[in-house]
Amino acid sequence: MAVQMTSLTDEGIHALQTMMLLTAFAAWSGTKEDLRTALQFHGRLAFAIRQEWALSEYGESAETTMWEAWLARESLKRVTFCIFTLMNLMTVAYDIPSPLLLEAQHGMPAHEKQWCARTEVDWAQAMRCAGNQTWPSAQVIVERLVDESLPVPSHIGMFGCHVLISFLLQKIILLRRSCPTQDVIYLENRRYFSRALQRWQLMWESEPEASLSPDHPQGPILFNCTALLRVAYIRLVSDYSSIRRSFAASCSEDRIATSITAIEAPIRGPDTTRAAIQACLALRVPTQLGFKMIARTSFWVWSVQHALSYFECALLLSKWLQANQQSSDLSDEERRIKQMLEQTIGTSNGSSQAEGSSTHLDVLVLKRWAELFKTENTTVWQIMPKMARILEIYADTLSNTPTD
Known part of the structure; x- marks a missing residue:
């Protein structure tokens, strides 16, 4: 029934959000029938995201203000990252490969100070304060993390930390699939990702809102990051x-x-x-x-x-x-x-x-x-x-x- 309610012609952020929620509820219900429903949405979500990103390249109106355009773009980015994490969790839970990879065009989510701005004036002020402290992609941050001669990346934000650890987890799972664990290439890459995880922890700890409590006033995002971190460490040494x-x-x-x-x-x-x-x-x-x-x-x-x-x-x-x-x-x-x-x-x-x-x-x-x-x-x-x-x-x- 849920699948019949949506179609490939559905467009926009709201359609993506609806399919994401239906996928999540179906994936974790624990029944074979619901999992089958979740997998029907699996490919549709990946296709719909590509479609929305293609439309976003030329979908701005001449009357759109800079803030409105930024909000539309940032909303698409954040929904994309949420779906990306959901698909990675399905890979962890069921060993079903994710059809979604983070691409350079997806960038990284903006810091919460910009995202939570209530007015265009507040947003402009947050953007000025941020200056050049933006990161073009998750891969760029990972490359910075593994280079111990450079300082740990900063101004990532709570959601950015979550996106990054989900990105690292996906890379580790793909690594285990790609070569034998005793292979020299695997061992070299394991050291690479181990270094990235250790430095990610330092980055996480530097966030002002970092907490091991699920009841943090700013929400549980950074607490949830620790769950993905532990799976990433475990998947480096064990295959379940x-x-x-x-x-x-x-x-x-x-x-x-x-x-x-x-x-x-x-x-x-x-x-x-x-x-x-x-x-x-x-x-x-x-x-x-x-x-x-x-x-x-x-x-x-x-x-x-x-x-x-x-x-x-x-x-x-x-x-x-x-x-x-x-x-x-x-x-x-x-x-x-x-x-x-x-x-x-x-x-x-x-x-x-x-x-x-x-x-x-x-x-x-x-x-x-x-x-x-x-x-x-x-x-x-x-x-x-x-x-x-x-x-x-x-x-x-x-x-x-x-x-x-």
Whole structure:
């Protein structure tokens, strides 16, 4: 029905926004039928965006003021970036390639000081204050990020930070598809993107509104960025695409949980350690905010980006713990990660640290994440409780597996 309500002749920002919302609701509902609907919009959105950008090149009226023209262009850019992120999230969730790439003509979103101006006078003042502090494209910023001889880019803005981390995540996923992980080219590019992610964090921290709270007065955009950052770090060292394809194929939860056991643990190294730290920090955020309260009252209103990210964090940590359970040569950072997890699990579970430090810490971690995802009665995103059940089944499988 939703597909019949729109057609390829629909034009304008409002048509793009409508298709984007319909795609999002269909993609995260957790049913095969709705996912099929989301995929029908998938290609239409990419086509419609190209059409709107082509029209925007010659669509200005002679009577249009500079501010009105800027607003129209900026609105198209921001809707494009939102759809770009949505399609990247669908790639993370279902391993479905995005048909949309950021192009040079898309540029970067303007800073919030310009976008939030209420009058043309306020906008003109914000533009004067910005001066030449504009960036032509996401790729230009990435090239600046990886050059450690240059200062970290500034004046990116909250939404700009979000666009950039989504852009980096897409590049990392495409890298994993393009060459074997033991290939020299892959290893060189992994160092490239690892450097970009670390410097992106510095850029994010320099934003005045940077926050790890979903209730920030300026909105949760920068908080949502952290979810994409963690997926990006994890995808540099682990490949969960086969698991994600099972979601798209509507495989049973038992079958998906069983397939997780076949996934290899990440190879130890600095990049894996950084990914494990990010996953550990992700678990600490709801714990510090009040785990049970967040799980029962707040998590269902957080962006679905966090649910997708936390699922990958759970898999990464469980595999990392299994691989390092009997290791006697852990680095100082690796030992700190285990200690952080023991403390976090003990705090969130109301149990002693002794329990958290048992040989089944990987199981406890999985169950904690699953507890957060149990939102059947409160969320319209039914993919979340599905992920909870998968993690619980996988945790039970590990509990019943004899240890060496």
